[in-house]
Each structure stands twice: as structure tokens, then as C-alpha cells.
Amino acid sequence: SQQGEEDPQALSIQEGENATMNCSYKTSINNLQWYRQNSGRGLVHLILIRSNEREKHSGRLRVTLDTSKKSSSLLITASRAADTASYFCATSRNTGGFKTIFGAGTRLFVKA
Amino acid sequence: DTEVTQTPKHLVMGMTNKKSLKCEQHMGHRAMYWYKQKAKKPPELMFVYSYEKLSINESVPSRFSPECPNSSLLNLHLHALQPEDSALYLCASSQANLVATGELFFGEGSRLTVL
Numbered sequence: 001s002q003q004g005e006e007d008p009q010a011l012s013i014q015e016g017e018n019a020t021m022n023c024s025y026k027t028s029i030n031n032l033q034w035y036r037q038n039s040g041r042g043l044v045h046l047i048l049i050r051s052n053e054r055e056k057h058s059g060r061l062r063v064t065l066d067t068s069k070k071s072s073s074l075l076i077t078a079s080r081a082a083d084t085a086s087y088f089c090a091t092s093r094n095t096g097g098f099k100t101i102f103g104a105g106t107r108l109f110v111k112a
Numbered sequence: 113d114t115e116v117t118q119t120p121k122h123l124v125m126g127m128t129n130k131k132s133l134k135c136e137q138h139m140g141h142r143a144m145y146w147y148k149q150k151a152k153k154p155p156e157l158m159f160v161y162s163y164e165k166l167s168i169n170e171s172v173p174s175r176f177s178p179e180c181p182n183s184s185l186l187n188l189h190l191h192a193l194q195p196e197d198s199a200l201y202l203c204a205s206s207q208a209n210l211v212a213t214g215e216l217f218f219g220e221g222s223r224l225t226v227l
Binding site for chain 2: 030031033035040041042043044045048050088090092094095097098099100101102103104105107
């Protein structure tokens with residue numbers, strides 16, 4: 001079962017521009033995470049924001065969380081061609097092992 | 113390089129075959145996961161093991177049978193699969209204690225083709 005929706009589904013930008021991806025979810029959460037996936041590869045964890053946090057930064061990444069609207073955004077600043085990948089938000093609930101459900105994902109293409 | 117190792121990387125099998133996918137991690141994680149991912153879709157949770165016990169089964173058909181023989185290993189046994197089961201199967205692990213954050217560490221996946 002898919003937890004949330006992401007928009008846009010696809011995003012094409014020039015190198016150096018900022019990329020913003022949005023995620024909405026449906027149920028209560030412990031935290032929200034963002035993952036990156038290069039084509040046909042495994043997913044890599046990027047950043048996690050807890051349900052009691054509103055904003056978090058990591059390098060060129062900025063994540064916001066609005067639990068009242070059940071939404072999050074991921075901003076990648078000064079994008080590079082190497083940022084080309086699919087980006088997924090994921091929500092987690094600790095149920096003895098984490099039930100982590102992924103959103104539909106945004107496919108980002110950064111043109112050099 | 114990922115610290116979760118999945119084998120084989122590619123598997124082709126007929127509908128009557130029995131095969132297994134294997135996953136290994138040495139990070140001391142006590143939660144391990146199987147996800148299924150179709151092309152251009154998000155990963156879909158199949159199973160969660162916590163402290164070597166099955167804690168979540170997302171209504172997966174019985175032709176998929178998970179096994180967690182010890183804290184480092186996770187298997188997915190496959191039998192009588194259908195062509196629509198062709199997908200990338202991803203293994204992941206995480207800490208499992210109550211204060212853990214649930215960050216998942218993924219393997220590179222096993223790409224399964226069912227003929």
C-alpha cells in the first residue's frame with residue numbers, strides 16, 4: 001500500500017538551479033525520510049526529519065515537515081548532473097521493526 | 113558501497129522452479145525487510161523481521177516465503193511464481209529498538225525475471 005503522493009512526478013532542470021519536490025502522506029508518523037535511487041540500483045538514505053521537527057538541513061539538502069498538513073518538501077540547492085535520480089519520501093511507524101512506506105517518487109533530471 | 117549484500121544480482125526462473133534470494137548484513141541491525149519494486153514505481157513493503165521474528169507480512173502471496181535464519185541473514189524463497197512477479201527485489205536492514213529512527217540501509221537488489 002502506498003503511503004503518500006509526490007509531486008511533481010518528473011522534474012527537469014539545468015545544472016545550478018534548485019529542485020523542489022513535495023510529498024504528502026496519510027497516517028500518523030514517527031518520522032519522514034527521503035531516499036534517492038539511481039536507475040535500477042538500491043535506495044540510499046538522504047535525510048530524516050522527526051515528527052516534532054519542522055526543518056532540517058544536510059549539505060545541499062533542506063527538508064521541511066508540516067504535520068498539520070501531512071506534507072513535506074525536499075529542496076536540493078545548486079543541483080548537479082550527478083543529482084539525476086529518483087527521489088522518494090518514506091514515512092515510518094515503529095511497530096516492532098519499522099513499517100516504512102514509500103511515496104510515488106519524483107524523477108529528477110539535471111541537465112549539464 | 114552498500115553494507116547490505118544481495119545475491120544473486122540477476123535471476124531468471126520458470127514458473128515451476130524453486131529458487132531463493134539471499135541477503136546479508138553485518139551492521140548489527142535486528143530488523144530486516146523485503147521490498148518489491150516494479151519499473152518506475154516505488155518500493156512496496158513485503159515483509160519485516162524484527163529480532164529474527166516475522167513482524168509484518170503485507171498480505172504477500174504464499175508463493176513468496178521469507179526466512180530469517182539468524183540476525184545477519186534474510187532469505188526469500190520463491191516457488192511457482194507468475195510472470196507478473198518479475199521485479200527488482202530489495203533487501204534492507206535497520207536498527208530495531210524503540211529509540212531507533214528506522215533509517216533503512218538497502219542492498220543493490222536482485223532483479224528477477226519469471227518466464
